[in-house]
Amino acid sequence: MRTALIATVALASVIAPACFAAKDTATDRLDASADLMTAMMKADDKGVPQDLLNKARCVVLVPGLKKAAFIVGGKYGRGFSMCRKSGGVGWSAPAAVRIEGGSVGFQIGGSEQDVLFLVMNDTGMKHLVSSKFTIGGEATAAAGPVGRDVSAQTDAVMRAEILSYSRSRGLFAGISLQGATLRPDDEANKELYGHEVDNGAVLKGSESAPAAAAKLEALMNRNSLRETK
Numbered sequence: 001m002r003t004a005l006i007a008t009v010a011l012a013s014v015i016a017p018a019c020f021a022a023k024d025t026a027t028d029r030l031d032a033s034a035d036l037m038t039a040m041m042k043a044d045d046k047g048v049p050q051d052l053l054n055k056a057r058c059v060v061l062v063p064g065l066k067k068a069a070f071i072v073g074g075k076y077g078r079g080f081s082m083c084r085k086s087g088g089v090g091w092s093a094p095a096a097v098r099i100e101g102g103s104v105g106f107q108i109g110g111s112e113q114d115v116l117f118l119v120m121n122d123t124g125m126k127h128l129v130s131s132k133f134t135i136g137g138e139a140t141a142a143a144g145p146v147g148r149d150v151s152a153q154t155d156a157v158m159r160a161e162i163l164s165y166s167r168s169r170g171l172f173a174g175i176s177l178q179g180a181t182l183r184p185d186d187e188a189n190k191e192l193y194g195h196e197v198d199n200g201a202v203l204k205g206s207e208s209a210p211a212a213a214a215k216l217e218a219l220m221n222r223n224s225l226r227e228t229k
Helices: 002-020 026-042 050-055 122-128 155-159 186-193 199-203 211-223
Strands: 058-067 072-083 095-104 111-119 141-143 162-168 171-174 181-184
Touching (some): 026 058, 026 072, 026 186, 026 211, 058 122, 072 122, 095 186, 141 171
Parallel strands (some): 141 162
Antiparallel strands (some): 072 095, 095 181, 111 162, 162 171
């Protein structure tokens, strides 16, 4: 029984990305990420608190995170991370990322939702620029508060390195993705930049943003003020 369960989980970790592999391009996902950012800013009192966005060191946008729906539940998505430039003004070029994770369950059906992470401090940023990290493992995470006027000074928010949100059917909510892993999407990076790039270097400002990222870059610069302490 135990052997069969382990084998099933291992098999799911291999086939889930293949089953969920999007047929879109990195440029399509950049446009979808920009749309997610636009929706977040238009959500008014049901969106991500502006003061948290202003304080965030980095942002991760994953449009269309997919949930598995077979014997073993899973998660898989592709998106982009961006970090503030030195001095807190402006944002880095986008670095492509993949998010993967799963939990054993007996579920039928599936779902898709947009996911947004705010990386709130230097420690969280160090995890983001590393080759791979686990949410809730190496990096502390919490479901983010919703509402433009909500008081964000809760213990969970103050301690968390990462605040996570989801959008489903147009509504934003805090979400827990404990155990999911985030790692570079080398294939998408090469597609965008025309050569292999290191996510850490991109997020630290070594690469200029590709033309395909112009819409997302403009939205980030326009809607997030200079980092506040």
